[in-house]
Amino acid sequence: MVFEFMSRILGRKNRPGSKDLAKERLKLVLAQDRVDISPQMFERLRRDLATACAKYVEIDAANMDVRFDSGDRTLALVASVPVIGTKRDSYNSRRRGNMG
Amino acid sequence: MNGKVMVVTSGKGGVGKTTAVANIGCALAVRGKKVALVDADIGLRNLDIVLGLENRIVFDIIHAMEGRCRLRQALIRDKRVQTLFLLPAAQSKDKDAIMPEQMKELTSELADEFDYVILDCPAGIERGFKNAIAGAGSALIITTPEVSAVRDADRIVGLLEAEGIEEPKLVINRLRPDMVKRGDMLDIEDVIDILAIDLVGVVPDDETVITSTNRGEPAVLDGVSRAGEAFRRIAARIEGEDVPFLSMEAPSFWGKIKRFLGAGR
Ligand SMILES: Nc1ncnc2c1ncn2[C@@H]1O[C@H](COP(=O)(O)OP(=O)(O)OP(=O)(O)O)[C@@H](O)[C@H]1O
Ligand SMILES: [Mg+2]
Numbered sequence: 001m002v003f004e005f006m007s008r009i010l011g012r013k014n015r016p017g018s019k020d021l022a023k024e025r026l027k028l029v030l031a032q033d034r035v036d037i038s039p040q041m042f043e044r045l046r047r048d049l050a051t052a053c054a055k056y057v058e059i060d061a062a063n064m065d066v067r068f069d070s071g072d073r074t075l076a077l078v079a080s081v082p083v084i085g086t087k088r089d090s091y092n093s094r095r096r097g098n099m100g
Numbered sequence: 101m102n103g104k105v106m107v108v109t110s111g112k113g114g115v116g117k118t119t120a121v122a123n124i125g126c127a128l129a130v131r132g133k134k135v136a137l138v139d140a141d142i143g144l145r146n147l148d149i150v151l152g153l154e155n156r157i158v159f160d161i162i163h164a165m166e167g168r169c170r171l172r173q174a175l176i177r178d179k180r181v182q183t184l185f186l187l188p189a190a191q192s193k194d195k196d197a198i199m200p201e202q203m204k205e206l207t208s209e210l211a212d213e214f215d216y217v218i219l220d221c222p223a224g225i226e227r228g229f230k231n232a233i234a235g236a237g238s239a240l241i242i243t244t245p246e247v248s249a250v251r252d253a254d255r256i257v258g259l260l261e262a263e264g265i266e267e268p269k270l271v272i273n274r275l276r277p278d279m280v281k282r283g284d285m286l287d288i289e290d291v292i293d294i295l296a297i298d299l300v301g302v303v304p305d306d307e308t309v310i311t312s313t314n315r316g317e318p319a320v321l322d323g324v325s326r327a328g329e330a331f332r333r334i335a336a337r338i339e340g341e342d343v344p345f346l347s348m349e350a351p352s353f354w355g356k357i358k359r360f361l362g363a364g365r
Contacts, residue, residue: 016283017282017283017284019283019284019285019287019290020283022246022247022286022290023286023290023293023294025247026250026251026286026294029251030251030254030294033251033254033255034254034258071296072296073257073296
């Protein structure tokens with residue numbers, strides 16, 4: 001029991017205050033609230049974005065991260081799209097494949 | 101006279117709108133301004149009991165709107181602060197008993213006679229909210245430092261903007277310095293950062309709000325209440341004075357002694 005008590009105190013000390021989490025969560029949810037875009041529309045935006053990117057580079061669409069970010073009552077669309085390879089790579093590898 | 105019509109709103113319920121209206125209104129009246137407080141929370145009348153005026157109601161806002169009495173007759177004058185008046189809500193009707201247009205007329209009629217017309221808005225964003233903001237020229241948004249209240253406040257900012265009420269001012273209520281200190285409550289900067297509107301005051305979580313409400317005497321009339329002092333400063337800022345923000349440090353031992361002796365403010 002003493003151990004439990006001690007570890008609870010220590011654990012508490014190491015745990016960051018809950019307010020940082022509160023702020024982080026609020027920022028994300030407010031960005032979504034402020035755009036007021038339906039999940040369906042958002043999914044379409046995501047897909048179109050992936051299609052557009054895929055025209056120029058090879059991307060990992062499953063792992064792309066698209067979200068709205070909001071500060072000072074302005075909005076930004078932030079996207080992180082993992083690039084697996086350039087078109088040149090894929091073009092070359094395909095050519096090589098064809099020759100083999 | 102061409103008074104200021106100001107709505108006090110929050111989205112979320114129970115964050116301190118009625119408390120703020122009673123205290124800020126009372127503080128403005130103590131400063132010599134002629135103030136009319138309008139309880140726009142039809143069906144859930146509260147401002148009367150918070151102000152200790154519940155036994156003096158004869159007519160209410162609906163009577164005045166329907167022409168069953170003159171507006172003047174429905175206004176209750178506060179006995180402690182002679183320039184403070186209350187227009188009580190109707191208790192038996194519901195929010196649909198009023199139309200935004202009627203509210204506009206009523207508040208502009210009041211603004212002819214008063215320096216400040218302050219509306220206590222119901223929680224929510226439906227009809228009652230639309231009525232309360234209809235005649236307002238400015239807005240005070242009340243929030244507590246909690247995720248749900250801040251989220252709702254953000255929604256209100258957007259709705260007010262859409263209605264042409266620009267630049268609402270923010271009041272953060274029920275701040276707990278001890279929790280802020282250990283990183284377990286959003287602090288003042290966090291809330292301003294998230295909502296991105298101007299701050300007009302911070303009110304600590306304070307037992308004297310409850311005890312003064314029990315007595316029907318706004319905390320601003322109590323010289324040693326911390327919350328009362330915070331509300332007095334908000335009134336001063338509304339009047340355009342540049343007053344420093346109340347220190348939100350948890351009171352020190354000596355601070356407590358001084359307050360106990362009635363010397364500290
Ligand atoms: N600074 C404070 N410190 C302590 N208690 C407070 C403070 N502000 C408000 N309260 C208490 O919180 C409760 C809700 O306050 P109040 O009735 O003013 O909120 P409201 O926003 O008007 O609620 P509603 O949405 O139901 O109209 C009351 O019991 C009040 O005494
Ligand atoms: Mg209320």
